Every structure is written in C-alpha cells, then in structure tokens.
Amino acid sequence: MNEQDLMKKISDATKDIPIPDSISPENMKRMLEEHASEWNTFENNNTISKDKTSSFNKSNTIGKRNRIIRRFTAAACVVLCLVGGVTAIQLGNNKNRNESTYDMTSGISNEETSDAGAEESTTEKTDPESFKDELVYHTSLQSPSSYDAYYNTLSTAFQEYYNSIATITNDDIAVYESFETDKESLNYKYSENFSIEDSVSSDTRLEPTTNLSTDTAESTSKQFSSTNTQEKNIDEGDIIKTDGTYIYKVISKFNNETGHTDQSLTITETDNGSLKLIATIDLQELVKDKEKEYLNFYEFYLYKNYIVLMYTKRDYSSENNITETNIVIYDIKDRANPKRKKILTQSGYYESSRISDGFLYTVSNFSETNLDTPTPYTNYIPSVNGKTIECSNIYYPRNIMMTTTYVVTSLDLSKPTDFTDTKAIPTNGGQTYVSDSSIYFFTTLYDNVTKTEITKVHYNKGILTPGENAIIAGYLYDSFALNEYNGHLRIVATIPSNNITVLREITPLGGELMLEDSAQQDVEIKEDINVIYILDRDMKLTGKLSGIAPGEQIYSARFMGDIGYFVTFRNVDPLFSVDLSDPTNPTILGQLKIPGFSNYLHFYEDGLLMGLGEEIDEYTSDFLGLKLSMFDISNPSDVKEQDKYIIEDSEFSEAQYNHKSIMIDPQKNIVGFVYCSMDNVTYDYNNYYVTYTYDKEKGFIETAKYPIPETSLSEYNSIRGVYIGDYLYIATNTDLTSYKIGSTEPISKVYFK
Amino acid sequence: MNQEEIIAHVLLAKNGNSDSFCKLYELYYKDMYHFAYYTLGNQQDAEDVISETVLDAFKGIRNLKKPEKFKSWIFQILSTKCKRQIAVYISNREHLKENNETEQLIQDDHPYAEHLDVRKAFSKLNDNEKMIVSLMVFAGYNSRETAKILNSQEGTIRSTKSRALTKMSQYLKEEFA
Numbered sequence: 042m043n044e045q046d047l048m049k050k051i052s053d054a055t056k057d058i059p060i061p062d063s064i065s066p067e068n069m070k071r072m073l074e075e076h077a078s079e080w081n082t083f084e085n086n087n088t089i090s091k092d093k094t095s096s097f098n099k100s101n102t103i104g105k106r107n108r109i110i111r112r113f114t115a116a117a118c119v120v121l122c123l124v125g126g127v128t129a130i131q132l133g134n135n136k137n138r139n140e141s142t143y144d145m146t147s148g149i150s151n152e153e154t155s156d157a158g159a160e161e162s163t164t165e166k167t168d169p170e171s172f173k174d175e176l177v178y179h180t181s182l183q184s185p186s187s188y189d190a191y192y193n194t195l196s197t198a199f200q201e202y203y204n205s206i207a208t209i210t211n212d213d214i215a216v217y218e219s220f221e222t223d224k225e226s227l228n229y230k231y232s233e234n235f236s237i238e239d240s241v242s243s244d245t246r247l248e249p250t251t252n253l254s255t256d257t258a259e260s261t262s263k264q265f266s267s268t269n270t271q272e273k274n275i276d277e278g279d280i281i282k283t284d285g286t287y288i289y290k291v292i293s294k295f296n297n298e299t300g301h302t303d304q305s306l307t308i309t310e311t312d313n314g315s316l317k318l319i320a321t322i323d324l325q326e327l328v329k330d331k332e333k334e335y336l337n338f339y340e341f342y343l344y345k346n347y348i349v350l351m352y353t354k355r356d357y358s359s360e361n362n363i364t365e366t367n368i369v370i371y372d373i374k375d376r377a378n379p380k381r382k383k384i385l386t387q388s389g390y391y392e393s394s395r396i397s398d399g400f401l402y403t404v405s406n407f408s409e410t411n412l413d414t415p416t417p418y419t420n421y422i423p424s425v426n427g428k429t430i431e432c433s434n435i436y437y438p439r440n441i442m443m444t445t446t447y448v449v450t451s452l453d454l455s456k457p458t459d460f461t462d463t464k465a466i467p468t469n470g471g472q473t474y475v476s477d478s479s480i481y482f483f484t485t486l487y488d489n490v491t492k493t494e495i496t497k498v499h500y501n502k503g504i505l506t507p508g509e510n511a512i513i514a515g516y517l518y519d520s521f522a523l524n525e526y527n528g529h530l531r532i533v534a535t536i537p538s539n540n541i542t543v544l545r546e547i548t549p550l551g552g553e554l555m556l557e558d559s560a561q562q563d564v565e566i567k568e569d570i571n572v573i574y575i576l577d578r579d580m581k582l583t584g585k586l587s588g589i590a591p592g593e594q595i596y597s598a599r600f601m602g603d604i605g606y607f608v609t610f611r612n613v614d615p616l617f618s619v620d621l622s623d624p625t626n627p628t629i630l631g632q633l634k635i636p637g638f639s640n641y642l643h644f645y646e647d648g649l650l651m652g653l654g655e656e657i658d659e660y661t662s663d664f665l666g667l668k669l670s671m672f673d674i675s676n677p678s679d680v681k682e683q684d685k686y687i688i689e690d691s692e693f694s695e696a697q698y699n700h701k702s703i704m705i706d707p708q709k710n711i712v713g714f715v716y717c718s719m720d721n722v723t724y725d726y727n728n729y730y731v732t733y734t735y736d737k738e739k740g741f742i743e744t745a746k747y748p749i750p751e752t753s754l755s756e757y758n759s760i761r762g763v764y765i766g767d768y769l770y771i772a773t774n775t776d777l778t779s780y781k782i783g784s785t786e787p788i789s790k791v792y793f794k
Numbered sequence: 795m796n797q798e799e800i801i802a803h804v805l806l807a808k809n810g811n812s813d814s815f816c817k818l819y820e821l822y823y824k825d826m827y828h829f830a831y832y833t834l835g836n837q838q839d840a841e842d843v844i845s846e847t848v849l850d851a852f853k854g855i856r857n858l859k860k861p862e863k864f865k866s867w868i869f870q871i872l873s874t875k876c877k878r879q880i881a882v883y884i885s886n887r888e889h890l891k892e893n894n895e896t897e898q899l900i901q902d903d904h905p906y907a908e909h910l911d912v913r914k915a916f917s918k919l920n921d922n923e924k925m926i927v928s929l930m931v932f933a934g935y936n937s938r939e940t941a942k943i944l945n946s947q948e949g950t951i952r953s954t955k956s957r958a959l960t961k962m963s964q965y966l967k968e969e970f971a
Contacts, residue, residue, distance in 0.1 A: 051916060053912075055832065064827060064841050064845065065823075069845070072848065596949070664949075
C-alpha cells in the first residue's frame with residue numbers, strides 16, 4: 042500500500058464518523074450570539090470597577106465562559122503582546138479600558154499607554170512600530186513586593202489577555218510554537234532521549250570522561266561512549282548511560298491490562314561483551330497511591346555513585362490536579378542493591394535539566410494557575426519541596442502574561458539534601474539551552490510576526506541570577522541555534538516570508554547571499570530569510586547579519602569559538618561559515634552548495650565537520666536517502682565536502698532530530714545511530730543500527746549493520762547503542778545485546794522483564 | 795460555494811455577521827471535527843477545541859487579511875488549539891484512559907471492518923504523528939505547508955509522515971494477516 046492510498050483510506054475511513062450535534066453550524070451560531078452578550082458584560086465590568094480583584098471575580102461568575110477562559114489560561118502563550126508597547130497599543134482597541142488602572146498594576150508606563158492609538162489600531166500597525174529600529178527587544182525582570190501584589194499583577198495580565206484575544210487570530214496564528222517543543226512533549230508515551238553518557242566516576246576503574254568529543258582518557262583500551270551533548274562538560278539526561286563497566290537503562294513497557302506504561306531502571310554489568318543483569322528497579326515503587334497518582338519518567342543522570350532520575354508526578358486526587366517534577370536520587374555504591382536516598386520536588390511538569398560543575402539544574406513548567414481567589418497562594422505560586430516560593434525569588438517580566446511559570450532549581454550533587462537555589466519566572470518558555478554560565482529558555486511567540494522570546498538565568502555554583510529577557514524576530518530551529526561564547530549569545534533564526542514586510546531591518550549587503558537592493562525593503566518579499574544575532578551579557582543586541590539565504594530555512598547550526606557554521610536548505614544545502622569574532626559585525630566567510638542538507642553537525646576532529654542529513658535530488662527534489670557528509674573546514678572561508686555517504690535504503694533516523702540518539706566519538710573514530718528503511722516491494726518497515734568509521738583516504742566506511750528485531754518496532758525511539766572498549770552494546774526496550782565492534786555476531790544478550 | 799462567495803461571506807463576517815461566519819464554518823466543520831477528533835482521540839475535547847476555535851475565529855476574523863485563505867486560517871487556529879490540548883494531556887493520565895475509551899467507541903459505533911482497522915491503525919500513532927497526518931489528510935496541506943504550520947522543517951514532516959504511514963500499514967498488515 043503506498044502513501045497516497047493510505048491517506049485516501051484514512052480520509053474514507055473517517056467519513057462515517059458521526060459529527061456531534063453540539064458543533065453544528067446552528068449551535069455554533071447560538072453560541073456566538075450568547076458570547077457576544079457576555080463579552081459586552083465583561084468589558085463593562087472592566088470599566089465600572091476600578092478594583093481589579095473584584096471585577097475579576099465578577100467576570101468569573103459567568104460560568105460557561107469561565108471554562109473557556111481557563112482553557113486559555115493554559116493556552117496563554119499563544120501569542121500576545123510581547124512588548125510593553127504592543128500591549129498598550131493592542132489594548133487601545135478596548136475603548137472601555139481604564140488607563141490608570143493598567144498603569145498601576147501591570148507596570149506599563151504612561152508613555153506607552155498614551156501612545157495607544159485610536160480604536161482601529163491593530164497588530165498589523167503595531168508590529169512595524171515595535172520592530173522599526175531593531176530586530177531585538179529586551180525587557181527586565183522584577184520581583185513582586187507581596188503575594189497579594191503579585192496576585193493583582195497576574196489578574197490584570199489575565200484580563201489584558203482576555204481582552205486581547207480578539208487580536209490573536211490572524212493569518213499566521215499557528216506558527217507560534219516551536220515544533221521541537223511539541224516533539225519533546227508529545228512523545229510522552231515513549232521514553233525519549235536515549236543514549237550514552239558521561240561524567241561518571243565512582244569505584245569503577247576508569248577516570249570519568251567529560252564528553253565524548255573531548256575524551257582524553259588515557260586508558261584507550263577501555264574507552265566508552267557518553268551522551269552526545271550540545272555543550273562540552275554540560276551533561277544532559279538520557280535513558281541510557283554507561284560508566285565503562287555497567288550499562289544503565291530505563292525500560293518502558295506498555296501494560297495492556299492497566300493501560301499504563303510500566304517503567305523500570307535496569308543495571309547490567311558488562312565484561313568484554315559478556316552481560317549480566319544485576320539490578321532492576323521497578324519505578325512503580327515510587328507510586329504511593331495507584332488510584333491517585335500517575336508518573337512519567339523522562340531521563341536520568343549518572344553522577345559518581347548516584348543515579349538522579351527525573352519524572353513528573355500528577356496527583357489528580359485533589360481538585361487542582363497537582364503536577365510536580367520529582368527528582369529521585371538512588372545511591373548505587375552497591376550496584377546490585379540501589380538504595381533510594383532522597384526525593385526532591387518542584388511544582389509543574391518536567392521540562393529540562395543539565396548537570397554543570399557538580400550542580401543539577403532542573404527546569405519545570407507550572408501551568409495550573411488558578412486565579413479565582415487571592416488565596417491559597419499555591420493556586421498561582423509554585424512550590425519547591427512543599428514550600429511556596431518567596432516573593433524575592435519570583436521574577437516576572439514587565440509584559441507578564443497569564444502563561445506558565447518556569448521553576449528553576451539548583452542542587453549540589455555532593456550533598457543532595459535540599460536545593461541550593463530556586464527561582465520562579467513567569468515567562469514563555471519551551472526549549473532550554475544551557476551554556477557553561479547561563480540557562481536560556483526560549484519559545485516562539487506568534488503575533489503578527491514570528492518572534493522568539495529568550496529568558497536568561499545566569500548560574501554560578503548553584504546560585505541562580507535571572508537576567509534580562511530578549512525578544513528577537515524569527516524562530517529558532519532548536520537549541521543548537523543558540524550558543525554562548527565569551528559572554529556573547531549568538532543566535533541563528535529564520536524569519537518567515539509573511540513577516541518580512543513589517544521588518545524594516547533587512548540589511549542589504551549585495552551578492553548572492555543577501556537581498557540585493559535596499560529598494561526591496563518596501564517590496565513584499567515572498568521568501569523566508571535568515572538572521573544572525575549577537576547579544577551581550579545584558580541581552581542587548583551588539584550586532585546582526587540579516588537577509589541571509591532568502592527562501593531557505595535553517596536546518597542545523599554549530600559554533601566553534603569565533604566561527605559559526607549553519608545549514609540552510611531549499612534545493613541545495615549551502616553550508617555557511619560565519620566569522621563571529623567581532624560581536625558587532627558578524628560576517629559571512631563562505632558558503633558551500635551541495636545537494637541535500639544536514640540536520641545535525643558535529644565537529645569530528647581538527648578541521649573536519651560531520652553532517653548528518655538527507656540527500657535530495659537537486660532538480661526533482663526527490664528524497665534519495667540519509668546522508669553523512671564530512672566537510673573540510675580547515676579554511677573556514679573555503680569549506681569543501683571531503684566525502685559523502687548515502688545510506689540508500691534509508692527513510693529517516695531519530696538522529697536527524699535528537700542528538701542524544703547518536704553515539705559519536707571522533708577519538709575512537711566511531712559513529713552509530715539507528716535508522717529506518719522500508720522495503721520497496723513488501724513495504725516492510727525495518728530498523729537498523731549502523732556503525733561507521735571515517736578514513737581520510739576512503740571516506741566513511743560502514744563497519745556493521747544490525748537489524749533490530751520487529752518486537753522493538755513500536756519503540757523506534759528507544760533504540761540506543763553504547764560502546765565500552767572494543768564492544769558495542771545495543772539496547773531496546775526488550776533486551777540488550779553485545780557485539781565486538783565491527784562484527785554482527787552477537788556475543789551475549791540479556792532480556793528485560 | 796465558490797471562491798467569490800467565500801470572500802463575500804468573509805467580508806460580511808468581518809463586520810460581525812455571524813450568519814455569514816456560520817455559513818463559512820458549515821463548509822469545513824466536518825473536516826475540522828475529524829481533524830480534532832483524530833488528533834486528540836477524544837470526542838469531548840474535540841468538541842471543546844472546535845467551540846473555542848469558533849469563538850476565537852469569529853472574534854479575530856477582522857484581522858484576516860486574505861479572505862480567500864479562510865480555510866487554512868481556521869485550520870491553523872484549530873491546530874494551535876489541538877497542540878495546546880495535547881500539551882495538557884502530557885502529564886495527564888486521563889488521556890490514556892480516554893484513548894482506550896475512544897477505541898472502544900469506534901468499535902461499538904462502526905461495524906465497517908476496514909474503516910475500523912484504519913482507525914485503529916491511526917490510534918497507534920503518537921500525538922505528533924497524528925497531528926501531521928491529520929493536517930495532511932483533513933486540511934489537505936502538503937508537507938511544506940504542514941511544516942510551516944508546525945514550525946518544523948519539511949524534511950522532518952516528510953519523514954514523520956512516512957514513519958507514521960509505515961507504522962499504520964505495518965499494523966494493518968499484521969491485522970489482516
């Protein structure tokens with residue numbers, strides 16, 4: 042059955058699904074009329090009452106709309122007025138609004154509110170205003186004086202949000218949120234992010250390696266792979282880790298009887314290919330009450346003699362459905378008998394974490410805000426370890442919206458008894474990038490133009506210092522689009538074509554790379570463009586380069602010191618190299634055009650950059666297979682493709698979008714990942730784990746290809762490889778198999794229950 | 795309704811005419827419902843997101859700059875809302891429960907064997923895959939447009955779609971075997 046047939050089948054199969062009467066056009070018309078009167082009431086309340094709290098409560102008495110408002114509360118990051126000025130102008134739409142009230146509670150300055158134009162001003166008008174001179178905006182964070190004051194601020198923001206809903210919907214509404222965010226959150230049924238790990242010392246015989254690519258362990262006889270992280274020395278959690286002797290993996294199995302996914306953490310001892318399962322921790326033991334709690338495990342760390350496991354616990358026994366992120370620490374000094382040592386909690390579901398310099402930094406997303414009443418405070422202020430976060434640790438942006446509150450904690454892993462520091466930041470978040478001194482949250486916001494809001498939290502030995510907020514035009518393809526170096530944040534972003542007319546700052550630089558003529562600035566540009574931004578420590582713009590690669594989008598990026606590399610794509614793949622040494626003046630050094638594109642870039646060894654992506658026919662745009670490329674970057678202004686290897690039977694690979702699924706160690710000269718292929722005759726779908734080495738003369742060489750048994754098919758994103766010494770270990774949700782590297786003959790195998 | 799009529803109704807709706815708005819809605823609401831139902835796997839939530847979409851769309855239609863784009867515009871609002879709803883599911887056990895109920899529901903309501911199988915196969919996809927396949931089937935977007943809506947890359951969309959459809963045909967093959 043080909044794709045077209047199947048798509049038609051899906052369409053046919055749905056035709057006889059009954060459409061509920063509640064959404065019939067007649068009923069919708071009735072609903073619209075009903076709401077029209079409520080909207081009026083709401084606006085009236087807004088003017089009549091100067092007391093925000095009481096007007097807010099009054100509006101809540103309208104039962105049906107209240108439910109919808111709550112939905113919006115959850116959905117609030119949909120857009121909105123990102124910049125104070127925009128907020129004010131949009132609110133100018135609301136002819137009944139009371140200026141002085143806004144000023145008091147939202148912190149929007151008079152100057153901006155008085156600028157608020159006539160009734161008919163729209164976002165269309167405001168956007169060019171806000172981005173007239175800069176593609177970057179930044180705002181500062183502030184702390185509330187008391188919980189009650191904070192309540193008022195939130196309530197006001199909530200009303201502003203509601204009032205501005207009318208301006209949310211426009212041509213471009215949907216592109217507001219980064220796809221990668223969703224990917225992370227949507228795959229919750231599968232354990233995501235699997236791979237291989239580092240930063241483990243302990244009683245094993247080996248020195249801990251810091252990271253694969255910088256692994257300088259002398260015991261070359263027994264090197265082992267570690268999690269493929271974005272930044273050196275900053276560990277990322279995963280579902281598989283090894284310390285050179287033991288392999289740790291989280292196993293997920295769907296339980297048909299309960300409808301839940303049962304998860305366990307396994308510890309397998311390895312000895313030159315032989316395997317022995319020595320411990321299985323049933324993670325269900327963390328569930329206190331099966332009827333009332335539900336746990337989702339995400340990833341874990343190995344740190345000295347600890348396993349640090351991150352999960353979200355949802356308690357739906359109480360009315361408020363409390364969701365919290367839990368951090369459980371197991372002591373594994375005795376590998377066969379792991380002991381639970383400590384559980385720490387923070388409000389909200391698990392977003393992301395890193396280990397840097399012995400501290401665990403954890404980000405959770407508290408979104409169950411309920412503003413019906415000013416108390417209890419826990420309805421809108423997150424807690425850590427059961428304690429409500431103090432006002433002095435809450436930092437909100439001037440343009441606060443009813444979105445989610447990010448809770449950031451730090452934990453000293455040398456004495457993991459309580460958090461070292463905690464901050465709550467009500468802002469838009471989504472994805473996280475962590476440099477060696479700062480945590481950045483970023484999310485795409487959708488207004489009339491696509492913007493990305495970036496919030497910075499500086500860290501040093503566990504002490505967290507929220508910094509500034511910046512809003513840039515365009516969206517980021519994922520966390521690799523960001524990089525901090527010498528205090529400067531470098532960003533590559535794509536600005537969608539439908540935004541460009543409102544952005545006046547398209548730098549005309551001439552030549553093939555850039556938009557050719559300044560006269561074009563007023564002409565509607567039909568194509569996407571790409572921009573490089575450099576921000577300083579205070580998140581203020583120091584330099585930028587815009588108008589890069591019109592019509593293309595950024596597919597991958599990697600930074601090495603003063604030089605940045607990124608790939609854009611339409612029919613061919615220009616690999617750009619950029620000189621970033623002058624933060625005020627980034628300049629393109631060169632570009633290499635080849636067919637296809639790379640989704641992932643990795644510095645392989647001196648002067649070599651590896652790309653993993655897809656080969657696309659330059660003329661027909663047909664997909665020809667996954668591709669490995671090796672670029673010679675010894676001269677960044679003259680990058681050459683040294684070798685290209687096309688995996689012909691391949692369809693796609695998790696490696697294209699999850700860097701942690703790649704096993705890569707240039708020192709060991711090994712690259713491994715899983716890909717999927719489809720049989721052209723039978724349409725059978727098969728997974729293969731494949732390993733490569735790179736030879737300067739011969740190029741990429743496939744060293745082994747391992748078919749992954751069909752039972753693992755449904756867990757295509759749970760397959761990972763690690764190597765220890767001369768042996769390769771491939772883990773799925775059902776088993777772990779060992780091989781001599783380069784051989785496909787299995788040596789030993791353990792099955793997970 | 796031809797393109798000119800659609801544009802005329804959009805212009806009327808922009809002036810607050812709910813009759814015109816509902817005429818436009820009538821053109822697409824079945825596809826919208828199928829999209830929401832399949833993406834969310836739950837009837838009640840599908841109805842809710844559609845109501846919310848209608849409310850938002852009606853309030854926001856005055857900002858719709860290209861009347862001829864009404865369909866993709868309203869689908870974009872809907873898919874945004876579905877994405878949000880899915881995010882709410884994430885740590886929510888109810889989703890799993892409801893998913894199972896949905897399967898049950900499908901079985902009870904629909905004796906057509908093959909359609910049933912296709913739907914069951916669809917239910918095996920993860921939420922992300924459902925969203926992408928739904929956008930392409932019900933809203934008729936191509937991979938490039940889908941990539942735009944989801945703010946993803948065409949290649950990723952294509953491979954996700956391909957993976958999703960492969961998963962489905964795999965499942966169908968097993969079922970029929």
